[in-house]
Amino acid sequence: MEYLFENIDILDPVDGEKRNMYVGVEGTGICWLSDKAPQEPAKRVINGKNRLLIPGLKNTHTHIAMTALRGVCDDQNLNEWLFGSIIPVEDRMTPEMIMISAQMGLLEAAAGGTTAICDMYACAPQLARSVRALGMRGNIGNVPLCTQNFSLDDCSVVETEQLLAEFWGDTFITPVCGVHSVHTTCPEVWDWVRKLEARYPVPLIMHMSEAREDVETCRKQYGDTPAAVLEANGLFANQPLVAHGVWVDARDLEILARNRVSLAHCPVSNLKLASGIAPVTEYLAHGINVSVGTDGVASNNSLDLFEEMKYAVLLQKYRSGNAQVLDSQQVFQFATTNACQALGYKNCGRIAIGYDADLAMLDLDRPGLIPQRNLLSNLIYCTNASDVRLTMVRGRIIYENGDYPNVDKEKIIRQFHDDVMPLLYS
Ligand SMILES: [Zn+2]
Structure with missing residues (x-):
């Protein structure tokens, strides 16, 4: 498999929370979901300690x-x-x-x-x-x-x-x-x-x-x-x-x-x-x-x-x-x-085998998210966008820790400051 989220807490909008799980991604979808590690090795293992995985x-x-x-x-x-x-x-x-x-x-x-x-x-x-x-x-x-x-x-x-x-x-x-x-x-x-x-x-x-x-x-x-x-x-x-x-x-x-x-x-x-x-x-x-x-x-x-x-x-x-x-x-x-x-998206929006790997991984390791007695309560009432560490769409990472692997962030920000703002507000 391509990715394995190892020992990670997950929150599904239907099934609720599960702790210390293994979530595997192959191609565009979720291929493994268990409290046990898969036999098959993953090309990249993502450490899930103090992290929460939710559907994107x-x-x-x-x-x-x-x-x-x-x-x-x-x-x-x-x-x-x-x-x-x-x-x-x-x-x-x-x-x-x-x-x-x-x-x-x-x-x-x-x-x-x-x-x-x-x-x-x-x-x-x-x-x-x-x-x-x-x-x-x-x-x-x-x-x-x-x-x-x-x-x-x-x-x-x-x-x-x-x-x-x-x-x-x-x-x-x-x-x-x-x-x-x-x-x-x-x-x-x-x-x-x-x-x-x-x-x-x-x-x-x-x-x-x-x-x-x-x-x-x-x-x-x-x-x-x-x-x-x-x-x-x-x-x-x-x-x-x-x-x-x-x-x-x-x-x-x-x-x-x-x-x-x-x-x-x-x-x-x-x-x-x-x-x-x-x-x-x-x-x-x-x-x-x-x-x-x-x-x-x-x-x-x-x-x-x-x-x-x-x-x-x-x-x-x-x-x-x-x-x-x-x-x-x-x-x-x-x-x-x-x-x-x-x-109109089919097989999407949940963490379940066979669903598209559209995922967001959040960092739970900050004072405002402790204790983690109820992950769903924390998600809705305490979390914000800046807690997201990784975003994946159909099995491909589009954002991770401030970086965007598929686009040139610095160029977009530079163009925004140089070519948009001066013309719009001059
Ligand atoms: Zn509108």
């Missing part, structure tokens, strides 16, 4: 290229922030700057144990190539943001066709499409998406009911809620992934459940932009698949999924006044097994 985390809602916009504006509500502060700066980004900013974001994600992202932004084919070069997985698309005069010259259309031509059927990159949101697109966009879906069963992603005024705008324009309008216009036909879903009513939840829509819950971004708190426990009560996303770092301001899991569980306790309403295991599943379901 999946970030189901990102705009990874927004790294250069970190800290642009911290104190505005969603629409004021987006249209008043973010888009004017974004308009200064060239494709080259977007690509370097995205590569910078990917370094952060990989170092935090993230093994997959679901991203919508401009320059999607370039992002897909960067994700591929790093060795990560990505569901990548540039979804239309257009409220009038939509044409096939729109860059989202051009880039979607490029993504499909280059990556359809790829094992690491899933081209995705969708709509930015109901109120930032028009019926001509929805027509195009439906026609595209008839050609390729491309997974759809979209923002939905993020701020209260998004729902009010949609009601004024179309006489119904975003969930109802999306369903009526055929955009829920292929089990899409919607981000936010903060302002939903009981009928919306029924619509989402019957269409088997997955939710990308983004608690930190929703709090920061004062959008509200998604009723996650109601989603779960309706049998809706819930995952977690960070959103872009301009509204988070990090890509730390450990923090996202902690906020997700705390907010539902706060909302309900009931500490039992959501537990650590459920939110761990949000970022692993549920995320894999949302992203």
Whole structure:
């Protein structure tokens, strides 16, 4: 076998914790899982003393290229922030700057144990190539943001066709499409998406009911809620992934459940932009698949999924006044097994034989993680991205102790400082 994690504690989102285990990796998958060492020697043995192995985390809602916009504006509500502060700066980004900013974001994600992202932004084919070069997985698309005069010259259309031509059927990159949101697109966009879906069963992603005024705008324009309008216009036909879903009513939840829509819950971004708190426990009560996303770092301001899991569980306790309403295991599943379901990844998201070797190894040897009486409790409530020491995707290491074996970290950081920041903020 290629790798053997020796004498390591593991935490699986379904089976829970096991101590002092041996986990073997061969090819792209997990081939050995036992409290005994395998007979077969490994090309590399990784010492698991004071280490914890978990499935790599999946970030189901990102705009990874927004790294250069970190800290642009911290104190505005969603629409004021987006249209008043973010888009004017974004308009200064060239494709080259977007690509370097995205590569910078990917370094952060990989170092935090993230093994997959679901991203919508401009320059999607370039992002897909960067994700591929790093060795990560990505569901990548540039979804239309257009409220009038939509044409096939729109860059989202051009880039979607490029993504499909280059990556359809790829094992690491899933081209995705969708709509930015109901109120930032028009019926001509929805027509195009439906026609595209008839050609390729491309997974759809979209923002939905993020701020209260998004729902009010949609009601004024179309006489119904975003969930109802999306369903009526055929955009829920292929089990899409919607981000936010903060302002939903009981009928919306029924619509989402019957269409088997997955939710990308983004608690930190929703709090920061004062959008509200998604009723996650109601989603779960309706049998809706819930995952977690960070959103872009301009509204988070990090890509730390450990923090996202902690906020997700705390907010539902706060909302309900009931500490039992959501537990650590459920939110761990949000970022692993549920995320894999949302992203269409089979045999992924668990530490089990036959599953893909998408793994993150954490360092437990620091005062803030002692005692290790309950590994799951520590994972959700005490761990953060900087505790990750190694990230592996499909049996290949993409990050280890500050280094990235597949990309030139120094070059990306240098380009970011020299070629992005001076042009963006001069
Ligand atoms: Zn977003």
